[in-house]
Amino acid sequence: MLSQRRRVLRWGAGALLAGVAGLAMPLRLLAAEWKKSAFTARDPKAALTELGIGNYTESREVLLKAPDIAENGAVVPIEVTSLLPNTSEILIVGEKNPVPLVARFIINPGMAPEISLRMKMAETGKVRALVKSGGNYYSSAKEVKITIGGCGG
Amino acid sequence: MADSIKVRAQMQGSGAEVRVLINHPMETGVRKDEKGAVVPAHFIQTLRITHNGNPVLESLWGVGISQNPYLRLKLASAKPGDKIGVAWEDNLGKKDATEVVVQ
Amino acid sequence: MNKALWAGLMLAILGSLAACQTGKDSAGPSPAPLALEGSAAPVPWKRYVVEPLGVRWPQTDWKSFNNLVQTASPPVGALPKIDGPIAGNAENGKKLVLDRSRGGGCITCHILGNTGSQPGNPGPDLSMIGAQRTPEWLFAQIWEPRLTNPQSFMPPWGTHGVFSVEEVRDMVAFLMTLKTPAEFKSDKENPNKRPAPVETRPNLDPTENPAAFIADKGAAAFRAAGPKGQACIDCHRDPAQAFAVWGAQMPSYEPRLDKVLGVEEFVTRHARATTGGEFPMQSETNLALAIYLRALANGQPIRVDTRSPGATAALARGQALMDKKVGQLNFSCRDCHDPERGGNHWFRGQYVSGLPNLLGHFPTWRTARGEVWDIRKRFQWCNVSVRANELPPDAREYGDIELALTTMNAGRKLSVPGIRH
Numbered sequence: 001m002l003s004q005r006r007r008v009l010r011w012g013a014g015a016l017l018a019g020v021a022g023l024a025m026p027l028r029l030l031a032a033e034w035k036k037s038a039f040t041a042r043d044p045k046a047a048l049t050e051l052g053i054g055n056y057t058e059s060r061e062v063l064l065k066a067p068d069i070a071e072n073g074a075v076v077p078i079e080v081t082s083l084l085p086n087t088s089e090i091l092i093v094g095e096k097n098p099v100p101l102v103a104r105f106i107i108n109p110g111m112a113p114e115i116s117l118r119m120k121m122a123e124t125g126k127v128r129a130l131v132k133s134g135g136n137y138y139s140s141a142k143e144v145k146i147t148i149g150g151c152g153g
Numbered sequence: 154m155a156d157s158i159k160v161r162a163q164m165q166g167s168g169a170e171v172r173v174l175i176n177h178p179m180e181t182g183v184r185k186d187e188k189g190a191v192v193p194a195h196f197i198q199t200l201r202i203t204h205n206g207n208p209v210l211e212s213l214w215g216v217g218i219s220q221n222p223y224l225r226l227k228l229a230s231a232k233p234g235d236k237i238g239v240a241w242e243d244n245l246g247k248k249d250a251t252e253v254v255v256q
Numbered sequence: 257m258n259k260a261l262w263a264g265l266m267l268a269i270l271g272s273l274a275a276c277q278t279g280k281d282s283a284g285p286s287p288a289p290l291a292l293e294g295s296a297a298p299v300p301w302k303r304y305v306v307e308p309l310g311v312r313w314p315q316t317d318w319k320s321f322n323n324l325v326q327t328a329s330p331p332v333g334a335l336p337k338i339d340g341p342i343a344g345n346a347e348n349g350k351k352l353v354l355d356r357s358r359g360g361g362c363i364t365c366h367i368l369g370n371t372g373s374q375p376g377n378p379g380p381d382l383s384m385i386g387a388q389r390t391p392e393w394l395f396a397q398i399w400e401p402r403l404t405n406p407q408s409f410m411p412p413w414g415t416h417g418v419f420s421v422e423e424v425r426d427m428v429a430f431l432m433t434l435k436t437p438a439e440f441k442s443d444k445e446n447p448n449k450r451p452a453p454v455e456t457r458p459n460l461d462p463t464e465n466p467a468a469f470i471a472d473k474g475a476a477a478f479r480a481a482g483p484k485g486q487a488c489i490d491c492h493r494d495p496a497q498a499f500a501v502w503g504a505q506m507p508s509y510e511p512r513l514d515k516v517l518g519v520e521e522f523v524t525r526h527a528r529a530t531t532g533g534e535f536p537m538q539s540e541t542n543l544a545l546a547i548y549l550r551a552l553a554n555g556q557p558i559r560v561d562t563r564s565p566g567a568t569a570a571l572a573r574g575q576a577l578m579d580k581k582v583g584q585l586n587f588s589c590r591d592c593h594d595p596e597r598g599g600n601h602w603f604r605g606q607y608v609s610g611l612p613n614l615l616g617h618f619p620t621w622r623t624a625r626g627e628v629w630d631i632r633k634r635f636q637w638c639n640v641s642v643r644a645n646e647l648p649p650d651a652r653e654y655g656d657i658e659l660a661l662t663t664m665n666a667g668r669k670l671s672v673p674g675i676r677h
Contacts, residue, residue, distance in 0.1 A: 103217070118218070172463040184306075220309065
């Protein structure tokens, strides 16, 4: 537990350090390309097909944590953990989103197959996580209900 | 110059937990502004995490990642003092990068 | 560096020190310089239209209803004369009780059997109402609930013109079909059993709270020279020490303006009088400075001074304003936030917190809105949500309510910026 004073000092300290830490790293060496056809596909299956993912197996070894009810669809916290050996990719799909493919992560050895992020959800629907292990894809999904607001219609 | 990235890398058990928060609008390209004009898409497409210079995570993102993207991950082999780099680039060619030391 | 330059520099430093108040004279601490003229917010105030994540503010002018400054709502009304039995189109009635576009519909506050999803619970469960009440009773209750119960906080849907006679008849026809208790697939569907959301995100962690980026801007603005050549830091040389408790002691009554100033308005008026910086309330720099300064008092117990006659009067006004019914929906602050009424209940899928505990985290990051709100913007959205015209952020009435709300939070620890949904 950090002391209150240290917490206080951290607030606003970033600006004072601005300019010290910049590192220009080229991003061209990525192992996979950002594929427009996949990231604009309107259908979950089509998006996966664009990435060359035809089939996947439902698996309990893909752990997907997401809230049962999310207070707003703008920021839905998601956590994916793979218990499968040699996990080399994690993908996130929001099945009801206008653009279902949310993210593709390519994992190199050294990183645990465990990732948390925050995603948008257009409406109540399933979030699907896919994991690549030994050349095959495994998946699990969870329904997330997006709450409906009160008076402010 | 790294103004857009907050990173923390802390030892947790035998590895390090890395948390990243990026200041970015992640515009979907469908939202309309006050005058009814479509706000052009503006979102991070690629993000890379490096450990002592070696890429450990390469991310490809779409518009479904929330505004101000957040990421938490674990590096099993990281040790105190190791360097963790974070770099992103968006669809407009803007980019930013920073590096922190594992604590 | 040559001697002439040195001398010039020394003179400049002395000059800058001379421009700062020492804070004490023979009569005790002198009041902080404030620009007393003009408004701290844009004039005329123009309602927000659309936010970063696309949420739109309604643009209706509700001038024929009360707001926090005017009294204009129609009085408790008599029922319209209706010939014959009260009957209507139940199918259309079902649409209306679920309609979110006109104040939320019945389901916002009532369980309606198995109709619709995520019902709210500030009002009674109506699942069996068709077996319990007559159409005439229901019509009267919807049209003007205050005839039956003057203390009712249900909106007077007819008197306030939200629904027409025909529409209320249709709603009654639908409600008369409700004769079966609600069955919920899980406790999470049931507002009486759904657990209250608990905010556990570590809001003071800069890798969690996007407001961290705005706090950075506040720290930078504090150190940036204004039009008169000086920065805040030139007088407040050790901000961590100078503002160690200040943020937890705001808002405060300002006799020179006879109103309560929160951190945000204080920043606007103080900067205008000192550095010449122009930071209107709810502008990015104003929020950034407010977060930066308020966060310096994080962990301090909230404690405001209400002993002076002016502050006592402001507190009394604020407490009275919290009971004022405003807007087409005719809700007071307490109607929605007092746990005896709507507070700590579900308004459909939205949990409305009870008083207190509504304040110690402002300015706060709103994940659903993608921006930081000061407490005054929160008040403005409350007003618009109940269909009342909002006030400018520097309105005296908002200051009074902020003071009243802050006294209810006395002793709680400041934790700024917060994160809320």
